[in-house]
Amino acid sequence: MSIIEDGFSSDRLFNQGYSYTYDDVIFLPHYIDFPTDAVLLPTKLSRRLPLSIPCVSSPMDTVTESHMAVSMAALGGIGILHSNAASSDQAAMVRSVKARRVPLLSAPVFKSPEDRIHNDDVFDHGANPYVLVTESGAPSSKLLGYVASRDWVKLADKEVKIYDYMVSCKDMVLPWSSDLGRIEEFMAEKGRDVAATVRGDEVVDVVGKEDVERIRGYPKLGVGSVGPDGSWRVGAAIGTRESDKERLEELVKAGIDVVVLDSSQGNSIYQIEMIKYIKKMYSDLDVVGGNVVTVSQAQNLIQAGVDGLRVGMGSGSICTTQEVCAVGRGQATAVYKVASVASQSGVPVIADGGISNSGHIVKALTLGASTVMMGSFLAGSTEAPGAYENQNGRRIKKYRGMGSLEAMAKGSDQRYLGDTAKLKIAQGVVGAVADKGSVLKFVPYTMQAVKQGFQDLGASSLQSAHDLLRSGVLRLEVRTGAAQVEGGVHGLVSYKKKSF
Numbered sequence: 001m002s003i004i005e006d007g008f009s010s011d012r013l014f015n016q017g018y019s020y021t022y023d024d025v026i027f028l029p030h031y032i033d034f035p036t037d038a039v040l041l042p043t044k045l046s047r048r049l050p051l052s053i054p055c056v057s058s059p060m061d062t063v064t065e066s067h068m069a070v071s072m073a074a075l076g077g078i079g080i081l082h083s084n085a086a087s088s089d090q091a092a093m094v095r096s097v098k099a100r101r102v103p104l105l106s107a108p109v110f111k112s113p114e115d116r117i118h119n120d121d122v123f124d125h126g127a128n129p130y131v132l133v134t135e136s137g138a139p140s141s142k143l144l145g146y147v148a149s150r151d152w153v154k155l156a157d158k159e160v161k162i163y164d165y166m167v168s169c170k171d172m173v174l175p176w177s178s179d180l181g182r183i184e185e186f187m188a189e190k191g192r193d194v195a196a197t198v199r200g201d202e203v204v205d206v207v208g209k210e211d212v213e214r215i216r217g218y219p220k221l222g223v224g225s226v227g228p229d230g231s232w233r234v235g236a237a238i239g240t241r242e243s244d245k246e247r248l249e250e251l252v253k254a255g256i257d258v259v260v261l262d263s264s265q266g267n268s269i270y271q272i273e274m275i276k277y278i279k280k281m282y283s284d285l286d287v288v289g290g291n292v293v294t295v296s297q298a299q300n301l302i303q304a305g306v307d308g309l310r311v312g313m314g315s316g317s318i319c320t321t322q323e324v325c326a327v328g329r330g331q332a333t334a335v336y337k338v339a340s341v342a343s344q345s346g347v348p349v350i351a352d353g354g355i356s357n358s359g360h361i362v363k364a365l366t367l368g369a370s371t372v373m374m375g376s377f378l379a380g381s382t383e384a385p386g387a388y389e390n391q392n393g394r395r396i397k398k399y400r401g402m403g404s405l406e407a408m409a410k411g412s413d414q415r416y417l418g419d420t421a422k423l424k425i426a427q428g429v430v431g432a433v434a435d436k437g438s439v440l441k442f443v444p445y446t447m448q449a450v451k452q453g454f455q456d457l458g459a460s461s462l463q464s465a466h467d468l469l470r471s472g473v474l475r476l477e478v479r480t481g482a483a484q485v486e487g488g489v490h491g492l493v494s495y496k497k498k499s500f
């Protein structure tokens with residue numbers, strides 16, 4: 001029997017002179033000999049940083065602050081805190097992530113018994129259900145009790161001191177490192193519906209029964225990303241200016257696990273010098289360089305000593321770089337090419353930008369990435385910074401590019417106006433994304449969909465997918481415009497798309 005050629009090998013497909021993105025390419029199914037649940041997704045963000053799911057949140061000021069970072073770590077991924085803030089504020093975000101072990105949406109507020117609560121600002125209009133009362137009103141002082149928003153609302157006289165109506169807190173304290181299960185047990189033992197966590201002399205957090213129930217309502221959390229000291233792992237972005245060295249020092253003191261050099265074009269003298277500086281000063285800290293999209297860009301940063309590479313130029317949903325600067329690359333080609341060279345040095349690749357569904361994640365990972373970094377996919381979640389707004393009857397959250405005029409005006413300004421640049425040109429837009437609920441719910445469902453994709457490919461792990469691709473066993477094709485239409489929902493008068 002003669003051998004019939006079917007599909008292309010990745011090598012052949014990506015060497016035709018086209019810049020392909022995720023939607024352009026499709027994998028041909030392979031052979032299934034294991035169940036979906038046998039697919040395992042543990043991976044690495046960078047050389048020394050393991051994760052149990054391949055998900056990373058973007059260092060953008062409408063995506064990753066402490067709530068997002070805690071939840072990403074609780075899911076087994078990681079969040080990269082943005083740097084569009086004073087270095088002290090970015091370091092405070094790191095400390096906040098490191099302090100808590102439960103993915104809460106509130107931030108503890110402290111008062112002294114002598115204080116009065118005149119209005120519900122301290123409860124953030126219901127978002128913060130409890131105020132903690134300590135002797136001095138600071139976290140590092142003796143815990144005396146708490147005030148619940150639901151009790152305060154019923155208070156006839158709001159002028160009385162907290163002392164007169166707070167609930168005393170005997171038996172409500174447990175160590176900061178207690179996980180949700182332990183906190184739940186503790187509440188049951190003590191017959192309480194509120195618990196506080198403490199670390200040394202510092203009161204860290206307050207957990208209510210409603211928090212426990214909310215989190216229990218989501219899919220069961222797997223193995224979270226915790227460091228050797230039991231705190232959540234977290235990363236932070238910095239730039240490549242002189243002032244970023246001081247920022248880094250603060251971030252390292254606050255306990256970051258990885259630093260990401262945040263630039264649209266990482267192959268620069270500034271970045272290479274910064275990588276060498278960090279490797280010399282902080283040899284225990286993993287450094288992710290980028291962004292890159294070509295083999296030679298990647299080689300330069302690998303040679304400089306990066307522990308991870310972030311791939312993507314102009315592929316992001318809010319990016320206008322390719323239009324403005326005429327440089328970049330289709331994301332599927334970029335991930336494949338960079339991963340081909342990075343894998344030879346054992347440097348993990350982060351596929352950054354352009355992810356809008358689980359299929360894109362399967363494609364990014366199979367093409368060689370170890371993780372995907374997402375902005376718009378996560379920006380509509382409860383954990384993203386900012387409040388929901390109403391836009392034509394839809395609940396939305398603001399989402400903006402870090403190179404948009406608005407974001408630059410807030411802080412990244414100095415990167416543009418610092419020394420030589422005189423005129424500001426935007427490379428991103430300001431927009432909005434739809435409410436998606438909690439990442440604690442939709443990320444696990446997305447990972448289940450990714451596992452189904454891997455099963456169809458006959459790959460039971462990321463490594464196995466990479467091996468199948470590179471050995472030429474896994475075949476691909478380019479989809480024509482018509483094939484892409486066919487691959488989507490088509491020909492219906494109307495439909496509702498609900499995946500879970």
Ligand SMILES: NC(=O)C1=CN([C@@H]2O[C@H](COP(=O)(O)OP(=O)(O)OC[C@H]3O[C@@H](n4cnc5c(N)ncnc54)[C@H](O)[C@@H]3O)[C@@H](O)[C@H]2O)C=CC1
Pocket residue numbers: 059239240241242262263264265268270291312313314315316319321353401402403412415416419427428
């Ligand atoms: N992934 C992507 O496609 C893109 C991402 N972005 C995002 O926008 C933000 C800003 O990105 P960029 O503008 O690329 O930031 P950047 O800080 O890398 O570059 C800004 C300008 O400053 C210059 N510069 C950097 N370090 C310097 C130093 N030490 N001395 C003198 N000049 C120096 C750069 O060459 C560039 O002209 C980041 O958050 C980035 O992730 C922006 C555009 C595209």
Ligand SMILES: O=c1[nH]c(=O)c2[nH+]cn([C@@H]3O[C@H](COP(=O)(O)O)[C@@H](O)[C@H]3O)c2[nH]1
Pocket residue numbers: 058059060264291312314315316317318319320321322352353354355373374375376377400401402403404427428429
């Ligand atoms: O050209 C750009 N102008 C910008 O203003 C900008 N801000 C962020 N980014 C990059 O986009 C990624 C997020 O993309 P997604 O929303 O598609 O996940 C992010 O992770 C970044 O790599 C930008 N790119």
Ligand SMILES: [K+]
Pocket residue numbers: 314315316317318319320
């Ligand atoms: K784009």
